[in-house]
Amino acid sequence: MSDDLEQRLRRLGSTRVPPLDDRRVNEIEAQLSRSRSNSNGVSWIAVAAAAAVLLLALGTSLVRRGNPGSLQPITPESTITLTTPGTFEPPSTTTDASSPATTPPTTQSNLPNTSPTTSPPRATTDAPTTTAISTSIPTASFVLAVERVGDQLVFSWPRQSPDGATGYALVQVGANGLTQWPVDDSRIAVLTDDLAANRARLTIAGRDGRRWVVAVIGNDNRLIAISSTAATR
Amino acid sequence: MTSYGEVDESTLVGLARLDMTAFAELYRRNVQTIYAFAHRRTGNAQQAEDITAITFERALRSLHTYQANGSGFIAWLTRIATNEIIDQARRRQRQHSERGQRALRLLHEQSFAPDEDDDHGDPALIAALARLPRRYNTVLSLRFVGGLTPSEVATHLGISPTNCAVLTHRALAALRKELDGGNMR
Numbered sequence: 378m379s380d381d382l383e384q385r386l387r388r389l390g391s392t393r394v395p396p397l398d399d400r401r402v403n404e405i406e407a408q409l410s411r412s413r414s415n416s417n418g419v420s421w422i423a424v425a426a427a428a429a430v431l432l433l434a435l436g437t438s439l440v441r442r443g444n445p446g447s448l449q450p451i452t453p454e455s456t457i458t459l460t461t462p463g464t465f466e467p468p469s470t471t472t473d474a475s476s477p478a479t480t481p482p483t484t485q486s487n488l489p490n491t492s493p494t495t496s497p498p499r500a501t502t503d504a505p506t507t508t509a510i511s512t513s514i515p516t517a518s519f520v521l522a523v524e525r526v527g528d529q530l531v532f533s534w535p536r537q538s539p540d541g542a543t544g545y546a547l548v549q550v551g552a553n554g555l556t557q558w559p560v561d562d563s564r565i566a567v568l569t570d571d572l573a574a575n576r577a578r579l580t581i582a583g584r585d586g587r588r589w590v591v592a593v594i595g596n597d598n599r600l601i602a603i604s605s606t607a608a609t610r
Numbered sequence: 611m612t613s614y615g616e617v618d619e620s621t622l623v624g625l626a627r628l629d630m631t632a633f634a635e636l637y638r639r640n641v642q643t644i645y646a647f648a649h650r651r652t653g654n655a656q657q658a659e660d661i662t663a664i665t666f667e668r669a670l671r672s673l674h675t676y677q678a679n680g681s682g683f684i685a686w687l688t689r690i691a692t693n694e695i696i697d698q699a700r701r702r703q704r705q706h707s708e709r710g711q712r713a714l715r716l717l718h719e720q721s722f723a724p725d726e727d728d729d730h731g732d733p734a735l736i737a738a739l740a741r742l743p744r745r746y747n748t749v750l751s752l753r754f755v756g757g758l759t760p761s762e763v764a765t766h767l768g769i770s771p772t773n774c775a776v777l778t779h780r781a782l783a784a785l786r787k788e789l790d791g792g793n794m795r
Contacts (some may be wrong), residue, residue, distance in 0.1 A: 382782050386753075386755060388752055389651075389731045389732050390647075392732075394658075395647040397662065401659055402642075405662065409633070409667060409670055520629040520632065522624035533621045534625075554730055605628065
């Protein structure tokens, strides 16, 4: 008896219906965009208030410690894994060294040129601080998302392919985001010339607050685009 | 211009919390599925359009609460759509409550009158579903009309698979009773 009813329900679920026409699809999308814009207008007040409180707390903390900077170098125990679309596996406590598109963990240094990749990273002489000319910082043009899974930070961003781009750099930045380019090597957690990469895993002991940006770079370490700033703890 | 065309769903959901372009991509990937579900479940194209719009608006507002929990984004959207379908039905019922239960049913069925030019499925079944308690309506809508797996339904209802099976059984029994009662009216 129930089987008949189940079949009747399933038939209802497979009834052919005409698709929603493109005009209405676009109308709803526009409506959603307006909705997001409106809600952003309200939430910015809360965001600004929260930012003010955080800045105050940060300032107080720095004064107490007498520490002029807020950046912490990437620790030697950091391990890095880059992932390209189609090769990503859920984060685990071990790094995936078997995937052809990933970077095996480095245990000696966080410098980009010590992380072997399938495409050789830049040579030491290409390090941003030694060759690049200081450039203005573009506004963020894509979003960097990050989530913590155990001791790992999993960064993700949409693949970028602007003209002249040759790779990405995951950069640790200060409270004001990326304010200068090039940056010191110690701030670069990941450097890759694989433009298909859209994720990076970073294993960092400790949970100090940090902020990150993905920079899209071109030849001679030219800065082409940057992501929004992602904060981790 | 950022393109999210090849970004996988879980990444896209994370990005969509901050970037409307990413949410728009999620919308485009799922809008026809949600519309089709709403249309089948209500039998009415106009109502299905409204429910589709409301579903994505709610999803946008509640994206920070989304957790995959082993089921996909579409399962979450289907749950939102189901809630809205039930809420709309309840609102219509309240509007006509003074006319008595019998009249209410007649009006309710008229107000959900399927489109003349659509292959609208099963109006009697749609009307009977609308008269079920919310939990029964939800489990049957998600499981059979929305096509979610039993484990996905259990996850979205926050119950164990065993309890979900029991709930489904009771819901089917209640639906049968509604249909039998409806036939006698």
